Amino acid sequence: MGIKTRIRAWLAAGLTIGLLATGSSAFAEDWAQVEAGAKEEGALLVYSTTSRTAKAAENFSAQTGIAVEVVRLGEQDLIQRAYQEAASGVNDVDMIVVEDWVAARELLSNTGYFVNYVPPTAEKLFAERHKNPLVLGFINRVFGYNTDKHPDADPLVSVWDLTTEEYKGRVMIRDVAITGEHQNALTEWVRRSDELAAAYEKRFGKPLEMTEANAGLEFIKRFLQNDAIIMTSDTKITEAVGAPGQDNPPYGMFYVYSKHRDVPLQDLRVKESRQIDPTLGYYYPIVLQLSANAKHPNAAKMFMEYLGTLEGFAPWGDSPGVYSPNPNQVPFEGDMPLAWWEDHMWSYDLDFAAANRGLVLDTWLKYAQR
C-alpha cells in the first residue's frame, strides 16, 4: 500500500468517524476544512513532556505526510517555555502535550495563550470530564511492595500503615519538593481530610489525633517523621523495592505504575498494592492544548485527533499505567481499565490544588529535614 493510498484510506476513516461522531453535517464540513487546511500548513511543532509523542508523531507523519517536530521538555520547563514564548509574542509552537495541569492551567490556559480543542473522535467517545481539558491519557502512581517478602498477600491495608513503626525507614517516595504532581495529589489528601481521618480510625480503631490543621498535612508530617526515604527517581524506587534477594526490602509510594513494564525484563519482585485504603495512589492527566496563535492550527487539530484514536495512542499502549480516555482501549495485560482505577484512586481537584499546593509543599519542606 503506497503512502498516498494509506493517507486516503485514513482520511476516509477519519471522515467516517467524524460523521458518525456528531451525526451533524456541519461538523463534518468543519473537519473537512481542517483536513484541507492541514495539508496547506505543513510542518507542525509540538512541545511534549512525554517522549513517546515523538513516536506517535512519526506514525502520524507516515500516514498523513504532515511533518511533526517534537521537542521533549520537562514538565515545568515546558510550562515555563510555552509561557515565556507566548508572553513575548513568539508563536512557534502549535500544540503542547503537557502535565501538571494545575500549573499549566494557571499560566497557559487562564492567560489565553493556549486553548482547548475537542477533535471528532474525542467528541464522540470520550467522557465529558476528559474533554475539557482534552486528555491524551492518564498516568497512575501506586504503592508497591516486594513479592519475595510478601508472597501471599498485599501487606498494605491503609495508607496510615506507612506511619507505623513497622514501616519506619522503609518507605520510599520521589521527592515531593521536585515533583509537581505529588504536590497536586497531596492537596487532595488535604481536601478529603475527613475520609483520610476515617481511614485512620478504621485501621486503628481510634480517632486520629492531630497537631497539623488537617489529616492530609498530619499524614505528611507523620510519614516524614517515620523516616521516609526520599529518592530522585521512580526507576530507582521500583528497582529498590523489587530487587530479588533482599531481607528487608523497602516499599514504594507514589511511583509511576508504568515502571512495572520492566518487571519481567529485570526480574523484579514488585507488585502494586490494590487494597490500600482510602486510595491506591493517584492518577493525573496528560493534557493536549492548542496554541491560541498557532501557525498550523489545522495540522495540530489533526494530530490531536490522531492521538485520540487507538492507533495514535499505540506508543503509550505498550505498558501498564497509561490509560487512554478512549473507552475502546484495551488495558495492558494484567492492568485494569481506566474506569477501575478512577474508582479506586484519587486524582485531584484543580482549583483546590492550585490554592493549596503551596501549603502542601511548605509542610513537606518543613518536615523533610531530619
Added chain:
Amino acid sequence: MRTLYSRIYLGLTPQRVLSILFLIVLAYLVIVPLFLMLRETFVVHPLERFQIPGSQVGDLTWAHWQRNFFSENAYAFFYRPLLNTLKIAIGFSLLALLIGGTLAWLVVRTDLPMKGLIANAAIIPYIMPSWTLALAWITLFKNQRIGGDQGIFTALTGVATPDWFAYGLIPITITLALHYFPFGFMLIGGALRNIDAQLEESAELLGASRFTILRRIVAPLVLPAIFSTFLLTFSRGLGTFGTPAFLGGPVREFVLSTSLYANLIGQRPGIGYLAAVVMIVLGVLVLYMDHKIIGTRRSFVTISGKGARAGLVALGQWRWPVAALVLGFILAVIVVPLCALVIDTVMLRPGIYSWDNFTLHYWIGDASLTVGLGTGEPGILRNSQLMSALGNTMMLAVVVALITGILGVLVGYAIVRMRGTWVSQALDQMSFLPYLMPSIALGAIFLAMFAVPRGPIPSLHGTFTLLVIVCTVSYLPYAVKAGVSAIRQVGPELEEAAVMVGASWWTRMRRILIPVQKSTYFSGMLLPFISVTRELSLLILLVTPATQLATTITLRYTDRGWYPYTNGMVLLLVVIVVSSTILSRRLMGTSIAKGLGG
C-alpha cells in the same frame, strides 16, 4: 578645555577602549538579567497568590523574603539548607583543592613517571556528568536503607556501611570534590608552571626542607590560583542540585538549591529565585574575600622575560609508590565509573551481567521492536537524530570555547592593565557574576530577554546564535579567570618591549601576550568547551528541533529509563572531549604538553 580634551584623547589606550566596550556589553548581559531575577523575588506569581492573602498576580510583595528569612519555619525552609550548603561547598572545595593541587604539583614539579597519562586523565572527572560519581558511590557503598541489590563493598566484605557514610553530607562532599578537582589541577598546574624555579632552588640552598619550600614559597605564589579555584568550585557547589538530591535524599539532608528547584517546580518562582539570590550573594561574598585577601598580593609577576630552567623535584624512592597511588586514584574515580557506563551500554537487559546478555545493539543495532529496551530506536551510532544533535553540541562547544577564549584574553587584559581602577574591579566582578547565577534561572531570563527584538538586537529566539550567547555569558567566568591570571603573570615590560619597536596592540596580543601564555588560555577555553557538552538546564528552554543538543535529546531516553542510550551518549561525549583536548594540545604545540606536564 583643550587640555581636558587632550587628556581624554591621549588617554584612549587599548585597555581603556576595551574596558568601556566590555562594561556596556556585560551590563546588558549580566546586570540586566540579575536585576530581572531580583525583581521576581518581589512579585506575586500566579500560584503564589493563594498563599499571600488579598494579593493579585503581578503585585509587589515582601512576602517571599518574609517567608524565607523571618517566618516561623524559616529554619527549615532556609537556614538549615543554607548551613548544609555551606558545609558541603566549603568541604568539597577544600578537598578538591587538596586533590587538584597535589596532583598538579606532582605533575608539574616532580619527576613523577607517566605524567602525560595522568595529565590527560585528570580532567576526565569533570567531563563526566557529576551523577556518574554519585551513582558509583551508591553502587559501591549503599546499604539496606535504600533497598535493591547489595552495595559492592558490603557484598565483598560483609560489612554494612553506616548511613552517614553511604548517604548525606560526607559522600556529597567527596563525590563533588572528585568531580571538581580538575579545576584545581588545571589552574594550580598553570600557576605552578609559571613559578621561577630559582625561587624554589634558592630556598633549597638556604636549607629549607621540601615541605617548608612548598608551604612558604610555592603556596603563597600560587595563592591567587588557589583562591580562583576555591571561588570557582565553591560557587558551583552552592548551586549544585543533582548530586546533593541523589545522595542527600535517602537521609534527608537538603541544600539551598533544593529550595530553588522545589519552588520553581511548585510554580513559586518568587521564592525559588530568592534562593538563587542568596546563592549569588554568598558567591559575591567569597569574591569579596578573594579581593580582600589576595587583592594586594596580586602583583606577583612571575614571567618577567628573565628565564630560568625549570628544575624538577626528584621523588627518589617515592617515585613509583607515588605514581602507583596516583594511578590507583585515577583508576578509582575515572576508570571504574567509565567502565560501569560501558558495561551498561553492552548489556541487553540492564543489571544482568552474563555473556549471553552481551550486545552491541545499543550502539549499532537496527531499530527493533523486539530487542532491547529502546523499542524502535536504532543504535546510537546509527541514529541520525542523535548524531546530528551530537554534531550541534560539538559545534556549539567549539564556537563557545573560541569566543570565550578570545573574550577571556581581552577582558583579562583590560582588567589587569587597568588594575587599581574601579573599571577594572567592575569588569572583574561583573564578568564573574554569571557564574553565580543558577543556570536554570539564567536560561529562563535569557529566553524572556531575547525572544523579542529589543533596540538594535533582533529576536534571537530559536537561533544557534542565542545558544552561543547564553553559553558564552555563562562560561565567560572561566575564560576571564584564565585570562586574568595569564596576563597577570606576564610582566608589562614584555608588552612594552614590543611597544618600543612599534608593534601594534593587535600584534602584541597575537605575537607576545597570547603565545606566551598559551596553555593558560587553553585551560580557560577547555572548561567552557567541556561545560557546553554537558549543559542541559541552561539550554533546555532555548533549543529548537533544529538546534537539538546531545544532552537535550538524551532526555527522552533518560525519562523512559533507557539508560544504555543515555550512558552511551555520555561515553561518546567523554571520548570526543578527551580526544579533542589531547588533539588540540598536540596541535597547539609542545608548551601545552609541558604546561600540564605531558
Added chain:
Amino acid sequence: MPAIKLDQVSRAYGKQVYAVRDLTLEIPDGSFTTLLGPSGCGKTTTLRMIAGLDMPTKGTIRIGDKLAFSLEEGKSLAPAKRGLGLVFQSYALWPHLTVAKNISFGLEVQKVPRAEATRRIEQVATALQIDGLLGRYTSELSGGQQQRVAIARVLVMQPSVLLLDEPLSNLDATLRMDMRAELKRLHQETGATIIYVTHDQLEALTMSTHIALMQSGRLQQFAPPLEVYAHPANQFAADFLGNPRINLLEGSVERGHFKCAGLDLALPDTVSPADTPTATLGLRAEELRLHGASGPGLAEARVTTLLPTGSDWYYNVELAGKSLIVRQNDGPQLRLGETVHVEARPESIKLFAGDGRALLAAPTVPMGS
C-alpha cells in the same frame, strides 16, 4: 644625535602624589647621562616618560627637533616613533621565542627587508658575541647572555638614543664589572645618546658623562660625575655619592672657621659664610688624615675598626661620639683602641646649612634649573 629636553615635566597619581615633579632637564646629545637616585625617586618614571611608555600629567618632552609629548598640544608621539631603544631591568625577553626571533621581532614589525634584517642581526650578534646562541630559547641562557640579547634586541633597531633601566642589577659582581666596561665601549663606539637609570652611585660615577641626581621626584643636581662628587649641590647629593659614604660633621661656623669637637678648619677666603651655630661639613674618607701626635686644629679620636683592602687602609674612628671613616694609603700602622688625631684636608669645601642647602659648594649652579 638629538638632545633630549624635558620642560616642567610632572607625573602625578591623583592630586597629591607625584612620581616626578616639575622636572626640567636637557640631556646633551651624545652624552651618557645617568638618572641616579634612591628607589622611588622618580628616575624610572622619567625614563618611561621619555620612552613614551608613561605619559606626563604636565610638561613637554622634546627629542632632538621632534616634539615627543605636549599636553597642551594634545600630542604624544608613539614610543616607536621616538627613535629610542629601551633595555628593561628584567630584560623582558620573550620566553616563547628564540634568541634570533627575539632580535628580529622589531625588524619584522617594522617590515625591514629580509636581507637587510639578516645582515643587521648578524652584525649585532657578532658585536655582542651572542652569534652562537641565536637558536636557543632565552630560558637556556645565563644572566649575562640574556643581558646581551636584550641589548642586541634594542641595538638592531639602530636607535639614536639608548635607554637602559638598571640593566646590571640582576648580574653578579664580576659580570657587572665586565658589563660596565662593555656598555662604556658601546657608548664610545655607537656614539648614541645613552640614558641610564641606576641607584648605584658607583656605576653612575664610573660610566656617565652626566649625572642627573633625583630625590622624591625632584631633580637635585645635574652635572658631570666628578663635579657632583666634588661639589654636591646639597647634603643629599654629598651623602648619596661616594663610597664609603661621606662623613658628615655637625658643627658651627665662627669667623671663617668650621669648628667641631676640637676640629678646626679654616675656610678659604673665597667662600666664607656668615657665622652660624649649626652647619654640617662633609668630608670624604680620603679628605681626612690621621696623626699620632696632636697639633693645632686636630681633633682627638679613637680607632674602633681596622679595614685593610690591600691597597688602602680604612679606619673607623670615634670622634666626640661620632663614627668617621678614614682612608689612608700610607702613614702609621694603627692599632685598635689607639688614640689618634684627625686632620681635615678637604679638596673642596662641602658645607651645608641646617636645611641641607650647600652654603658654599660648587662654583657651578646645577644645570637646567
